[in-house]
Amino acid sequence: MTDQETRAGFIALIGEPNAGKSTLLNRMVGAKVSIVTHKVQTTRARIRGVAMAGASQLVFVDTPGLFRPKRRLDRAMVAAAWTGAADADVVVLLVEANRGLTEGVEAILTSLEEKRAEGQPVLLAINKIDRVEAPKLLALTEKMNARYAFDGTFLISAEKGHGVEDLRTDLAARVPAGPWLYPEDQIADLPLRIIAAEITREKLTLRLHQELPYQLTVETEKWEDRPDGSVRIDQLIYVVRDGHKGIVLGKKGETTKAVGQAARAEMEAFLGHRVHLFLQVKVRPNWLEDSERFDAMGLDFKDGNA
Ligand SMILES: Nc1nc2c(ncn2[C@@H]2O[C@H](COP(=O)(O)OP(=O)(O)OP(=O)(O)O)[C@@H](O)[C@H]2O)c(=O)[nH]1
Numbered sequence: 001m002t003d004q005e006t007r008a009g010f011i012a013l014i015g016e017p018n019a020g021k022s023t024l025l026n027r028m029v030g031a032k033v034s035i036v037t038h039k040v041q042t043t044r045a046r047i048r049g050v051a052m053a054g055a056s057q058l059v060f061v062d063t064p065g066l067f068r069p070k071r072r073l074d075r076a077m078v079a080a081a082w083t084g085a086a087d088a089d090v091v092v093l094l095v096e097a098n099r100g101l102t103e104g105v106e107a108i109l110t111s112l113e114e115k116r117a118e119g120q121p122v123l124l125a126i127n128k129i130d131r132v133e134a135p136k137l138l139a140l141t142e143k144m145n146a147r148y149a150f151d152g153t154f155l156i157s158a159e160k161g162h163g164v165e166d167l168r169t170d171l172a173a174r175v176p177a178g179p180w181l182y183p184e185d186q187i188a189d190l191p192l193r194i195i196a197a198e199i200t201r202e203k204l205t206l207r208l209h210q211e212l213p214y215q216l217t218v219e220t221e222k223w224e225d226r227p228d229g230s231v232r233i234d235q236l237i238y239v240v241r242d243g244h245k246g247i248v249l250g251k252k253g254e255t256t257k258a259v260g261q262a263a264r265a266e267m268e269a270f271l272g273h274r275v276h277l278f279l280q281v282k283v284r285p286n287w288l289e290d291s292e293r294f295d296a297m298g299l300d301f302k303d304g305n306a
């Protein structure tokens with residue numbers, strides 16, 4: 001270490017579903033630790049990724065999208081997101097440039113006004129700027145800042161990387177002085193079995209349509225390191241209906257097979273060694289009301305109480 005004073009802190013990324021929170025976390029960390037899809041409600045629990053900025057360690061907390069929850073899982077997800085914000089040293093609100101100040105963003109700002117801790121900085125990151133013209137960005141920046149007293153505004157493209165380094169530099173100065181919270185080479189604070197389950201859930205979400213991804217969950221059942229350096233991973237895909245099982249399996253099991261291949265390739269890249277992945281689909285009509293499933297996802301079942 002240099003003689004520079006070290007700093008470290010938690011930065012919560014909040015926003016509507018699909019705003020690009022997980023994409024930003026991955027870009028900050030420089031590796032894919034949180035899954036990303038084009039669909040809303042991809043992230044279900046808080047995911048911590050660790051990034052460095054000079055002598056500052058930035059622990060980014062990716063959160064589920066904030067929306068008006070209807071079901072138990074929704075409520076638990078939204079509660080997890082607000083807990084992430086409450087525990088953070090800095091909050092970054094992501095807003096999509098092309099959508100602007102939507103009703104959903106308005107609702108988040110109203111909640112932020114109530115929930116924001118004394119002195120907690122809130123930054124605005126207008127994301128997906130690669131999709132809109134510059135004059136629109138200026139107007140949105142003004143409109144957002146008229147609505148809420150942000151401590152800073154950043155125009156970014158989490159996907160392309162524009163503006164991300166400016167945000168990183170700003171955050172590096174905002175986190176409190178103190179020792180680092182994680183070893184310098186750690187990139188995520190999430191058990192490997194959960195990361196592996198999330199990878200499979202991402203591939204399923206990308207392949208399946210409509211409500212189905214929402215109604216399934218993936219758990220790693222067994223993790224066996226083999227003497228030859230490879231690992232055997234057994235996972236269960238829980239669905240709520242027989243019909244869903246058929247869809248997840250596909251004709252002659254081809255959907256599960258394709259999902260398994262894509263997931264295995266990504267796990268191998270992440271882990272740096274060979275993976276033997278075994279997927280099994282189980283019908284569990286009540287998994288969405290099953291506290292064990294919530295525990296496995298890292299959610300609090302009671303947070304889902306109506
Ligand atoms: N064009 C463009 N697309 C982006 C950008 N950032 C994210 N996306 C896309 O937006 C979609 C949603 O990204 P995510 O990172 O999964 O969004 P999220 O906010 O984590 O979504 P939830 O987990 O559902 O709340 C994906 O298809 C991303 O590729 C960006 O800067 N530009």
Ligand SMILES: [Mg+2]
Binds near residue numbers: 021035042064065
């Ligand atoms: Mg996400």
